[in-house]
Amino acid sequence: MTVAENLTKMNKTIEQACRRSDRNPEEITIIAVTKYVSIERTKEALEAGITNLGENRKEGFLEKYESIEDQAAWHFIGTLQSRKVKDVIHKIDQLHSLDRRSLAKEINKRAEEPVSCFVQVNVSGEESKHGLPLEEVESFIEDMKAYDKVKVVGLMAMAPHIEEEEGLRAVFRKLRALRDRVRDKQLAHAPCEWLSMGMSNDYEIAIEEGATHIRVGSSLVG
């Protein structure tokens, strides 16, 4: 399937999910996760109308960035080691994986402009998952005030690998409730309006539960 064909199908699915949940499709940003595919396929995605790209490793990101540069908005969606911050931070538009104070500190040291960051949350408490435990997120975000180059724009989570729909919904709802609480504090350094959740297998459900940014790889670009 071409990316354009996949995208047409996906836009229909998004529209339907939005209709069911009384939302406007324009609220949803599709991030095409290109970590599995070539530069050629990534360019095909841009030609199909994709404007946001996501990569989860520094090497893969830099390789694609070199030939695409600012023809797309770039999202870094993987765990970011502090020593790699300097190599990516000036090139990305959003970081989806802020998960520790040491990373915030390094961003603050290296960035020239405030960086839009999603705080990654380990909602399900699985040991294999990155992200802050739910109960630590609010105090973490309040502490981000100390770092003027870190702007908390939202929360991000990866759902556990469960097939059961209600379990997924429960995870997304917890993230959304937490987002609402943080947003309602109206912190200048943490508007926290967005929800980065939903991947190939669960983006429909994530949209019904309030996702504003979906990160889709395999079902969109391959």
Ligand SMILES: *Cc1c(COP(=O)(O)O)cnc(C)c1O
């Ligand atoms: C790979 C990846 C995705 C996309 O996964 P698909 O299941 O291929 O859609 C989304 N988010 C993160 C953090 C990823 O690493």
